[in-house]
Amino acid sequence: MNATGRTQEPGVLLRAVFEDLGAGVIAADATGGVIAANPRAEQLVARPAPEMLGRNLHDLLHRNADGSGIPRERCRMLRVLADGRPAEGSDEYLLRGDGVTVPIIWSASRLRLAGEPDGLVLVFHDFSVRRAAEEQTAAHLAALETLTARLTLVAEVSSVLISSLDVPAVLRRVGRLLVPELADWTAVDVHTGQPGEVRRVAVHSGTDPVSAGELEGSLPLLPEASGAPLARALRGTRPVPVSAADTGGSVREPDTPFTAAHRQLFERLGGHSAVVVPLHSRRQVYGALTAARTGDSPPYSEDETMLLADIGRRAGLAMDNARLFDQQRHVAEAMQRHLLTPLPQVDHLRMAARYRPAEMAAEIGGDWYDAFLLADGAVTMVIGDVVGHDLQAAAHMAEVRNMLRALAWDRQEPPSLVMRRLDEAMTNTSDAPMATVVFARVEGDEGGPWQLHWVNAGHPPPLLAAADGRTRWLEGGHGPLLGMSATLRLGLSWPDAREDLPPESTVLFYTDGLVESRNRPVDTGMALLCRHAAALARSDVEDFCDELLERMDPRGDDVALLALRLPPYGAGAPGDDTPQPARGRRAHSPADASRSAPGAEALGADEVLADAPRGTARPPLP
Structure with missing residues (x-):
């Protein structure tokens, strides 16, 4: 019944649906021959219905995308005639009357015909717009992935x-x-x-x-x-x-x-x-x-x-x-090597030094070592660290080092007095910040015995390693950092300390970068230093320094080492014919090769101070 209340004949209704449906509809008999096509189908395949009637649906219309033919046995639409099961898809093409193929989305189902074998009905839509959109989307996705x-x-x-x-x-x-x-x-x-x-x-x-x-x-x-x-x-x-x-x-x-x-x-x-x-x-x-x-x-x-x-x-x-x-690294390294000094090799005393720059900074900083011969025959040993790891720190380091050299040479006085005058000079004549320093004199007659006379301004204590592997920290002589007492008018002082040095022992001066890092507390580092120094006590002094750095593997901060190796008792004494120890093939100086040891004339690039005075003017041990 329609809106007016009148009932439509079924045939009229079906005809109206067939004629006005917005999808193409083509009916075929049991052989695949076209028996009907609605107007929308005519429009989609650009063929009039009378032209299609009686012709095989597959042979007339079904094609590959490029227009080439498809074997009838591969036609999914005709398969409905064989098995009676509905089929559908979106990857087929029909050949229009103008020779252009059109992609379709389709469904095919069995068509029951009275008194005749079942045929099929094909319902389809133009899929070109949607397929183009899908292809464009796929292309965009592929481009995005690429x-x-x-x-x-x-x-x-x-x-x-x-x-x-x-x-x-x-x-x-x-x-x-x-x-x-x-x-x-x-x-x-x-x-x-x-x-x-x-x-x-x-x-x-x-x-x-x-x-x-x-x-x-x-x-x-x-x-x-x-x-x-x-x-x-x-x-x-x-x-x-x-x-x-x-x-x-x-x-x-x-x-x-x-x-x-x-x-x-x-x-x-x-x-x-x-x-x-x-x-x-x-x-x-x-x-x-x-x-x-x-x-x-x-x-x-x-x-x-x-x-x-x-x-x-x-x-x-x-x-x-x-x-x-x-x-920049080579320039900084050259500057550092010119700021560091060669070591005097006096009598049978052997010294070695190493300098390793901070890993994350230019190869220049505030750590330094020094050693030179004084007018009274004593050998000085210095290790120090000025705050900073840059060019400014190196400049301050050079100021402090040169002040200390001048003050130590100026008068033969105990290290404590030299340190006090250095603290005052830093405060009043320099803009150098605070610094830590160990200043020591190696005193004794030729051939021994020897004694270390030192003062420590806030620096890690030197380490004494005997030839038998026993070690101990030289903890005496401690006083405030340089640049603190005179600046704050604290009136602090530095006590002198003395220690007898056994024959064939090693005295090690070092900066805190050797024992302290972000991943290792200082106590652990100092314990490791004792253990490794004990194990290396009998090694050549050059090997001692190299192996110590290798085993300690310092990270992050500058490191300076200064090591003194004492000879056997009596070596170098008057009448002793024992030759001075050779520098050896592993002798190494962090200082530039063009520089000579302070306090003496350069005699050659390889043997600095080999003929230096033998210390007869040294005062006897008390």
């Missing part, structure tokens, strides 16, 4: 580039990161700094690592004028594509050994295309990165070439920073 992967790769490369100042190690890690994401193999060549010299520092292949490793090493000299891809990249700032003709597939012979060395990469590792990008900054080109593809990998796109060029720029900036840091 962009995300590349941004992730760039982030990983950037992280590697700032992780270390070891340039070859960093470049090797970058080469590995690019395989297989952007390349099947990579090679990195860098200028050595000498004219024309290039070294291949890294080759990485995901499939042939053995051959890759064999290709590393020095290359032939870079020709002054060459159009080869690698030569162009090593001289310019733009990426250079490498075609199949340049990878070894061409019959053209290499024009130079340098070009042949680059082609050897392709001969050993394969490759149909590549990009060579310069590793450069605004200042200069430091090298080149070759990224190559083999087998079925596609040639490099413009976007991939731009990405590799960006990685090359980032690597060049990292190399530029490493170079600048290295220059």
